[in-house]
Amino acid sequence: MLEPGTLIRISQNLLRQLLQPRIELVSFFQYVLDQTLDVLEFDVGWMLLKEGDWLRIVAADKQHTDDVGRTFLISDCLSGLSMLKKGPICVPDLSEMPDEYRRVYKSPVGYVMQSELVIPLLIGDEAIGAFNIESVRVGAFEARHVEALGLLSGHVAAAVALARTRQEAAALSSLSLDLSRQTEMNDVVRSVLTHALALVQGKFGQVLLREEDVLTVRFTTNRPPQDLNLSVDVHDSICGLAVLHAKPIIVPDVTRTDYLVVNIKGGESGWQDDLVVHHTERPRYKRALEADKASIRAEFAVPIRAASHLVCGARGGVIGILNVETPRPSGFTEEQRADVLSLVQTQAERFAEGLARLDRDLLMELLRDALTRVDTAFGQVLRPEGDYLVIEATTGSERVGTRVLVQRSVTGRALRTGEAVYVPDVAADPDYQRYLGEEMKSELVVPLIIGSEMLGVLNVESAVPGAFTLDHARILAAFANQAAVAIDRARRFESQKLAELGSLAGDIVHRLNNPLGAVGMQIDLLKRKPFFAELVAEYPYMTHFLERIETDLNSAKATIQELRTALKARAPRLSGLSLRAAIAEGLARTTLPPAVEVVQALPEADVHVLANDRLPNVFWNLFDNARKAMPDGGCLRVTVDVASEPEWVVVTVCDSGHGIEPWRLDSIFEPGDATPGDAYAPAHGLGLWWTRAQVESFGGSIAMTSTPEAGTCVTLRLRRAGG
Template identity: 20%
Template sequence: MGTKLDRYRTLNEISSVVSQSLDLQEILCSALAQVLRAVDLDTGGIYLYDEKSGSLHVAAQHGFKPDFIQEIDDLEIGEGFSGKVMESGQPLIIRDISQDSRLSRGIARAVGLTSLAVVPLCSKQKTLGTLFLISPNLRDFAEEEMQLLISAGQQIGVAVDNAFLFAAQQRRAEQFRVIAEVGRQITSIMDIDQVLDQVVKLVQKAFGYEHVAIAMLEDDYAVYRVGAGRLWEDPKFNFNPSRLKIGAEGVTGRVASTGQAVYLPDVREDPGYVEMKGSGTLSELTVPIKVKGKAIGVLDAQSKHLNAFDDSDLMVLQSLADQTAVAVENAQLYKQAQQLAVVEERNRLARELHDSVTQALYGITLHAEAAYRQLEAQRADLANEQLSELRCTAQEALREMRLLIFELRPSVVEMQGLVPALRARLEAVEERAGLRVDMSLDDHLDLSDRVQDGLYRIAQEALNNALKHAKASQIRLNLSGTLSKVTLEIFDDGLGFIPDEAIEGGGLGLDGIIERAELLRGELTIDSWPGKGTTIRIEVPNE
């Protein structure tokens, strides 16, 4: 072994090696190589304790064949020499392995390994694993050698502990990143099934859970709606049961009933567990999805390993379940708002029908009666005047009816996009009303649904104004854009108005145009003057 100076030099080298990295595998391999070199041996390894499985696993080794590693891997506490050191926290020296009754696996005798030294890897009064060295010949490990190994075990233990802490911090950072990413992606989705599908896919991909699923409450049952992972991707797997009685069947039914998370480290020990045949599930973590304190569903993760989840998994799943609840509630509110908007739109159309078309039809009746009286009095010239007024009123009523009928159609924007919707509107209403229409529409713009809908509503309001109030004979509509912005411009040659006065008076639907422009974070310009026509231009971010 050499002098004390050699021992300190070796420990200093080990300290230097383990302090230069937070990569666990690099730390273990480098430290093991330094220790083997110091005691002039070629064979050894490092076990680390896995809290989830409750067993020791070979994390680094040198000089062993793969089949030997398989034989000595996965030791229980108290099993074998390293298992006993892990249990006691004390070093162990065996002069002749083959003659020791404590040897739990016979392969060591078969490969001819002879002497053994095992020391614990310790940090903060906690044993994290073991360092073991093996000699092919009989060897008495000197006291100085053992002191070196014990000190090396402490240094490696501290380095392992630091690497664990660093890995835990990295995992926690990744967990928060995924939680934020899930929140970012699902908050803009207004369809509940799409929300649920996105959540399970993101969670399964980010954390590698073998099976992730969401069940929603329907009457007295929790019904699985979406899933991701091995089970859902296997076409031969029959996800059964897919409906669980709330409060009576399985972990899902229990969580749906109590609103409390349930973790089963070993599902075989839970009498209420409902097995899905062929799943191979051994542990399960299920959390509630709650809105206003009441469970509306559950988020479920399963693993084919025992004790596969920990407190951080519980934190992640519950946080994601809470975000899912918010997104589901938003989608429900959006659906309700859509339904309310439909009712309000019907009421608006009914008012417009009464205010415009009904009044026009009443006017047509009056003009027809007046013309009839003039004809009876043989006053053809006055009768012609009444018929001329009747014709104008009828044309106005026809324009109003076309406008209302077009607005009652299903949204072309949702079905085909902004450009086809604008073309359809101009062809169905303005051109048929006899206006001269010029269109310059960029067919290659890639716009979000929100921007398309907002721009269409602005164009619709501007075109309605030109048709109903401005008495325009010409309409020009331009739509263009770049990767960063899109511009919509509507011109009419109608009567025009003073913008400030019109905005202040709340007329011509300008309030709606201004409000929609603000929602799109757009820059709106209204250029108009009596007798000079009107140009409305809006430039919005392309996002």
């Protein structure tokens, strides 16, 4: 039994540490564990703290310091189970532990443990972490140990909470300074979400800005960011509830209709808050990235086998799984299934090569071939790894690298049996996983309010039910006040800039529309002249010449119209576009002289990127700038790199023209800073500004390097679509 004097001594020691002018959490956690374990007999021990859906080891005994930093899913370890149960777990003999514990038990490296004791760290009803100690002796931990560690854990939990509160206060002060330095909206919303997730130890979220009854995603953690620019109705979404109540909203389970409104009020005795239960008529959570998969009716999973010299350690000879799905009620016909089996057999060596080298471009090429054969849009190629299958190629919204349990999936059944598995009705199959990856289970939404104006919401999500607490809501509500100020400042800066650009654009449109209209009218009058037929007969090339002028004229008019509306129109929703087709369209629209050589280094298989129908115009603008930079001819090189960064496609457009002075590169994408044009098309400095705006709206980035008299290179980083 832990003596009262010992408990008091440890508590006093912890308090002295907390009163230090500056507290370092890592050192403090190790001090807490050392103080605790000094009074207990054990062989190995850890202190773990909750970080979102995970538990992280923050301190360990001297023999296991390398374990610090390791993470475990709360639902996949004994420490997590004790937290979920909010009570101790004592296992006197690990060889006879219940199946519920055996399934998640993790044995420490280099030791054979015989008994284990886990005590959750509780503050009120909230579990913030756990103590975990083990012994090489059977029955090492008795009721007195459970009671002693339980008594101490309350003091430790309070000390940890206080230490975190001090750190959060310092963090909020630092974040305020960080946000005050930023004025670009994209930078601000990115910073807001990054800091918010750090405050609640989360990893999923979005910032949505409001426009009347619509909330639009301006930044997201999803990669690729397929929900960027996605709009949801305020009256038909969880995020909208925070707008309607103008208060933080906690949704413990997104599949249910109940949610909690957080009331935070300041009083004489400090902050007072409470949770009020509300209900909607139906669950409002929307899986925006998986909307199409909600209709899947049938699935066909085929094992991939190949020669052993390419892949070692294959499970029963199976090196991977090709999986296809369809929303058709009729599913896949016998002929279609036979066609997929034939593809897997005839292309086995290529599948093996792709899986062995993790060549995702090759795997995507093979996957698209399979999908074409069975006339569907959904599929994955998965690689076995221990108890999981890892997605290496997908046309869905699941991230590459997503893990699927072998024991709980149709694809896992194909791996276990080594046979193709066809499920004609997935609703009747208990193994079917409709939403692969980290399906969201709970949500916290905090409104962004400045004065009486609702700017939008800050939304964080978790794959664990009930992940968010009143404390999370409180700290994010405090942060949201600073975030709203930063977003409002960025919005005003953006509005001012757009107003100036609108005036400039209006002037450009006015100046160009009249001469372009005059050119079009003169061409039309020329065609009406009686001698036009004779002119064309004598000079046949005139027909082609005039057609080209009219084509370029229409293109110029379309560009002007797009410039006129771009500042006002909402960006089209992103989708997967063929990069090869966009580059080809951009080149087709560019009038390159014969003296300019075009060199394209594109991957053999087409790659799709997240963009909208403005992507070809982006390339046209870059190609046209290159043309102007090479009036006497040169080389235009377009290179596409799909290997360097798995989730990105890097496109480089280089010319061998006159280049740009180094001092101009820092502001080259700003409005009014034009690249040198030709005498017939004076530049107004909006082309590169518009190009950057479009690329960033795709969730990508753009950069430029240049050497005077040697040439210029523009590099685009675009999100890869469909894995």
